Amino acid sequence: MKLHLKIWRQKDASSAGKIVDYTLDGVEGDMSFLEMLDILNEELVSKGEEPVEFDHDCREGICGTCSLQINGEPHGPDRLVTTCQLHMRKFNDGDTIVIEPFRAKAFPVIKDLIVDRSAFDRIQQAGGYISVNTSGNTVDANAIPINKHAADEAMDAATCIGCGACVAACKNASAMLFTSAKVSQFALLPQGQVEAVERVQNMVRQMDLEGFGNCTNTGACEVECPKGISLTNIARMNREYLSASLKG
Amino acid sequence: MGILDSKVPSGPLADKWTKHKNDINLVNPANKRNIDVIVVGTGLAGGAAAATLAELGYNVKTFCYQDSPRRAHSIAAQGGINAAKNYQGDGDSNYRLFYDTIKGGDYRSREANVYRLAEVSGNIIDQCVAQGVPFAREYGGLLDNRSFGGVLVSRTFYAKGQTGQQLLLGAYSAMNRQINRGKIKSYTRHEMMDLVLVDGKARGIIARDLVSGKIERHSAHAVVLATGGYGNVFFLSTNAMGSNVMAAWRAHRKGAFFANPCYTQIHPTCIPVSGEHQSKLTLMSESLRNDGRIWVPKKMEDAVAIREGKLKPTQIAEEDRDYYLERRYPAFGNLVPRDVASRAAKERCDAGFGVNKTGEAVFLDFASAIKRYGKEKALTSGIKDADEATIIKLGEEVVEAKYGNLFQMYEKIVDEDPYKTPMKIYPAVHYTMGGLWVDYNLQTTIPGCYAAGEANFSDHGANRLGASALMQGLADGYFVLPYTIGDYLSKDIRTGKIPTDSKEFEEAEKQVRDRMAKLMGGTGIHSVDYYHKKLGKIMWNKCGMARNAKGLEEAIKEIAELRKDFWENVKVTGTIESKNQELEKAGRVADFLELGELFAKDALHRKESCGGHFREEYQTEEGEALRDDENFKYVAAWEYKGEPKDAELHKEDLVYENIELKTRSYK
Helix, strand or coil, X not given: CCXXXXXXXXXXXXXXXXXXXXXXXXXXXXXXXXHHHHHHHHHHHHCCCCCCCCCCCCCCCCCCCCCCEXXXXXXXXXXXXXXXXXXXXXXXXXXXXXXECXXXXXXXXXXXXXXXXXXXXXXXXXXXXXCCCCCCCCCCCCCCCCCHHHHHHHHHHHCCCCCCHHHHHCCCCECHHHHHHHHHHHHCCHHHCCCHHHHXXXXXXXXXXXXXXXXXXXXXXXXXXCCCCCCHHHHXXXXXXXXXXXXX | CCECCCCCCCCCHHHHHHHHHHHCCCCCXXXXXXXXXXXXXXXXXXXXXXXXXXXXXCEEEEXXXXXXHHXXXXXXXXXXXXCCCCCCCCCCCHHHHHHHHHHHCCCCCCHHHHHHHHHHHHHXXXXXXXXXCCCCECCCCCECCECCCCCCCCCEECCCCCHHHHHHHHHHHHHHHHHHCCXXXXXXXXXXXEEEEECCEEEEEEEEECCCCXXXXXXXXXXXXXXXXXXXXXXXXXXXXXXXXXXXXXXXXXXXXXXXXCCEEEEEEECCCCCCCCCCCCECCHHHHHCCEEEEECCHHHHHHHHCCCCCXXXXXXXXXXXHHHHHCCCCHHHCCHHHHHHHHHHHHHHHHCCCCCCCCEEEEXXXXXXXXXXXXXXXXXXXXXXXHXXXXXXXXXXXXXXXXXXXXXXXXXXXXXXXXXXXXXXXXEEECCEECCCCCCECCCXXXXXXXXXXXXXXXXXXXXXXXXXXXXXXXXXHHHHHHHHHHHHHCCCCCCCCCCXXXXXXXXXXXXXXXXXXXXXXXXXXXXXXXXXXXXXXHHCCCCECHHHHHHHHHHHHHHHHHHHHHEECCCCCCCCCHHHHHHHHHHHHHHHHHHHHHHHHHCCXXXXXXXXCCCECCCCCECCCHHHHCEEEEXXXXXXXXXXXXXXXXXXXXXXXXXXXXXX
């Protein structure tokens, strides 16, 4: 199939960007979206032009590196997949596809389609851990039985890949889904209780400092999340936060 | 040729590690504050090592090319992590895990290292649970286990099909705690370009900030390389696109011996190649072999009809299917080790029984598992005389709970529903057992340069068992390296900060700059990917699942020619002083073009078949690997001498005091 691509090009963080038009022929349905961009880049390089830079790594939907706002949606039109697993069979011959970086004040553009998501790391550094030494001298792993439903729910929250689609989807560029996924994982496990008060307070404080917006319960984050992280996590974080405020 | 000293402590196998820990020198906590350690790579091994070193009190700097430590490729490991906990009461023990790993590695790994790995495996699970890793649990609240290839017990702990992700996020959270305390400084989007030696010791690295393009000097008292494997030398592999050998290869060029480069794991269950555009291959976890049955049609005409789309796999009658693993290996069946399963698939496809349009695919079928689980579920749900449709519906629910994310991934990529029609799979490059040679302390042949995780060679011999990579990465990182490195660092308590304005740093930086300028200065005929794909084809065709002397000799010649062509004619767009993904790729491919040749040279010199290294000339009448313990029971460690072809062989003889060498049999 033949595609018309409108791609955001931006030299670096300090330059202004613009949409540039490209036409690409010979695209097959079995190609992933990123393989389609590989072909475009191969063409650009052969012409001596600079290829379109985009973030990607594992290309199997788990590392969370790839991003892209495709026709206005983070990770494109398919559900529960990242861009690297979006396949071209979801598009038709002659389609025009608009490809932009994730847009948020807290995610400044580095180059072309690449954005800086280090704000997410800083939120995790503020409290996304259990303070246990890594000496291995802890209690036996089976010493504390954990209810299977709680463990499964913690796992569901923990599957967040930190890609930032939730932020890009949100009209307020809120990072509540991302932050609440980590808060929830620990809130659901006995190991997470000891530091529960400080954790939620510190992570939320950092989230606000980074310039992410507030949550207004529109739920776009849940719809666009490639891992299906549930809005319930945000409710849980709000409860944790309120309870921490009362205790703290 | 020299003989290498592995520094394995004396004494009985089970006491070695404890004794060693008691014997080695320690660094006093006040002195640790004055000692810097660089850790390159933030996967399971690097992330865990960085966290523990920082916790012990050292000043740690971590480097990763990704935009966050959480994205290292350990994250993609699916199936699980082994530990000799014996929670299932099925007779597991440290010895059994040790024995299985040595046997699985086809008697080409170091006994003492493997025993230590088994010994600390249980601690890993305790540690991870304490960190909040949400492992799968049974209804009683205790941890669940499953089985992996090459073993007869259930010792694999898992978190759905995302075990690597959860363990890595655990290590990342431990790192974050130390970053928050200021004990780790994390450099993301940074690539190590070279190792810096001062007076023969590793004292720092030259790194490139991948955003600004700036070249930086970083010094330390020791450097830990935890940069993963080199599977991407094949271009197509299950590795991440950015996975590369640069750090390890730069260290090799500076004097670290490279061990057993030809030991590569070709994983049996990956999604087959769909076309020329393919950029990487996707693994389907080995855990699927717990329940999936692998087969091809018995009759050639059925195979042809399936390839042509005239027949569906579900239309082939049970008696016309060849469950070749169950047929050839009745004791282990579908759960034979990876190398055995991969070769068996290749054998069937080469014989003409492949089941996709390229003829390079076999079926992985869940129909009987769905029925089996469905019947059980119907019984436990109190449904008597359940009809076929109900059984299948219930069975699909059970399979979804176990492997849901893998099935979804398959469906998204292939556009077929694996609940209704069998998956198509084919072997793909997955893991490299070879790597930097290290002694018992995980130190390379360069003093002060350590290697951990997949980047070293030590634990998996010629073939790695499933769910053992995560175990080794975390064992090295959390429990081994942070202690052994103290013995070395104890001599550095009076050294003081290592200056970066020395002539050694200056010279190393100059070499890095010259090399990049040379990469940018090609005549500009072909792209970097053009060369990488060509190299990958040579590797797959001549150094892949089956190798022979003629092919390997050709490969050595062709890779050398390709490398020359690359340096003359590669086209790298953009500039050095800016974000430039083409330049990043070019530097990595340049090193693969050297490693590939050494790989072929190593494969050619090893005139035996063992584990993942299968030489067609050395096989039994039944087509099984034929080892030669008399002549090749050693680690081949190569010393850099300029061109890969000039590399000098050093041998570490493998001594088996606790295990009797046997022909590996899974029949």
